[in-house]
Amino acid sequence: MALLADYAITPDVFDITSYSTEEECEARLGTIREAMLTEGLVRDLRDGAWSDFLRSGPRPWHRRGRELLKKMKTQGRLLRFEPALPDPPADDRAWCAEALATDVERPFQGGVITTSSVKEAYANERRVARIDRLSSARWWVSRSPSVRVKRALADYEQHLDLVLRFSNSLMFIDPYLDPRKPQYGSFGTLLERAGHRAPAPRIEIHRVCHEGSRWPLTEDPTYFQRRFRDTLGGLLRVAGLHAEVFIWRRFHDRYLISNVVGISLPNGFDVSRDTLDFTTWTRLGRGDRDDVQREFDPGAGRHGLVDRFDVRP
Numbered sequence: 001m002a003l004l005a006d007y008a009i010t011p012d013v014f015d016i017t018s019y020s021t022e023e024e025c026e027a028r029l030g031t032i033r034e035a036m037l038t039e040g041l042v043r044d045l046r047d048g049a050w051s052d053f054l055r056s057g058p059r060p061w062h063r064r065g066r067e068l069l070k071k072m073k074t075q076g077r078l079l080r081f082e083p084a085l086p087d088p089p090a091d092d093r094a095w096c097a098e099a100l101a102t103d104v105e106r107p108f109q110g111g112v113i114t115t116s117s118v119k120e121a122y123a124n125e126r127r128v129a130r131i132d133r134l135s136s137a138r139w140w141v142s143r144s145p146s147v148r149v150k151r152a153l154a155d156y157e158q159h160l161d162l163v164l165r166f167s168n169s170l171m172f173i174d175p176y177l178d179p180r181k182p183q184y185g186s187f188g189t190l191l192e193r194a195g196h197r198a199p200a201p202r203i204e205i206h207r208v209c210h211e212g213s214r215w216p217l218t219e220d221p222t223y224f225q226r227r228f229r230d231t232l233g234g235l236l237r238v239a240g241l242h243a244e245v246f247i248w249r250r251f252h253d254r255y256l257i258s259n260v261v262g263i264s265l266p267n268g269f270d271v272s273r274d275t276l277d278f279t280t281w282t283r284l285g286r287g288d289r290d291d292v293q294r295e296f297d298p299g300a301g302r303h304g305l306v307d308r309f310d311v312r313p
């Protein structure tokens with residue numbers, strides 16, 4: 001299971017009358033809240049009509065549901081999907097049909113969350129699960145804060161697909177990241193997957209100023225600028241992106257930090273020739289993700305900023 005998954009939620013999940021009591025509605029919403037705000041994205045079906053309906057529809061939406069919707073929007077966790085079926089949904093079961101139809105365009109990393117009345121119409125559909133029986137859905141119980149990843153581009157693309165395609169900001173933090181070196185030769189491909197969309201995400205790249213015992217900036221102040229611009233400039237132009245590179249005096253740990261998830265990557269973004277070489281990625285809690293982001297803010301003074309430059313088309 002990916003460290004970041006995407007889901008669809010039918011409107012009845014937010015409707016107090018879908019449950020025996022208002023308290024039960026609040027409790028059920030509580031079972032998905034943390035997952036949606038830490039490790040999940042939600043498909044905003046029919047080009048945002050889903051969230052519009054939940055904000056303004058006449059049904060008795062639970063206040064906790066409205067709060068969750070607001071937080072997901074603020075955090076950039078709502079993914080607009082173009083209409084997948086000809087007609088707008090007329091009821092909750094039709095919203096479920098719309099959600100399942102989007103799976104053809106982009107398969108879910110998660111699934112569709114609904115209530116018993118809608119699940120009855122999709123009894124044999126494994127991608128659909130009742131909110132009160134999520135523990136019976138394999139795609140829900142297989143969630144994990146860590147994942148074993150082969151150190152190869154194909155695995156990186158698979159596990160980072162949602163992060164790269166839908167994040168509004170991306171910080172690639174790796175002390176030895178150098179796009180000219182063979183082991184980082186596929187890094188540009190990861191960057192490209194974040195592009196070709198509007199608005200383009202903000203991209204930062206962080207590395208240290210030395211290469212082993214060598215300090216190249218003492219001989220050539222433009223050393224890193226040339227390496228990044230010559231290697232990534234054309235690719236970024238095609239993808240409609242630009243990046244800001246930060247060169248620090250020292251740091252050790254490696255991360256990918258975005259507005260929707262933080263991931264600790266012990267070996268960074270390089271790949272290995274050994275087909276049996278695996279590494280373990282770990283999803284950070286929201287507080288730790290935010291702390292790492294603050295740590296690499298130039299104003300924090302944590303690692304000694306040596307150089308800072310843009311890589312633009």
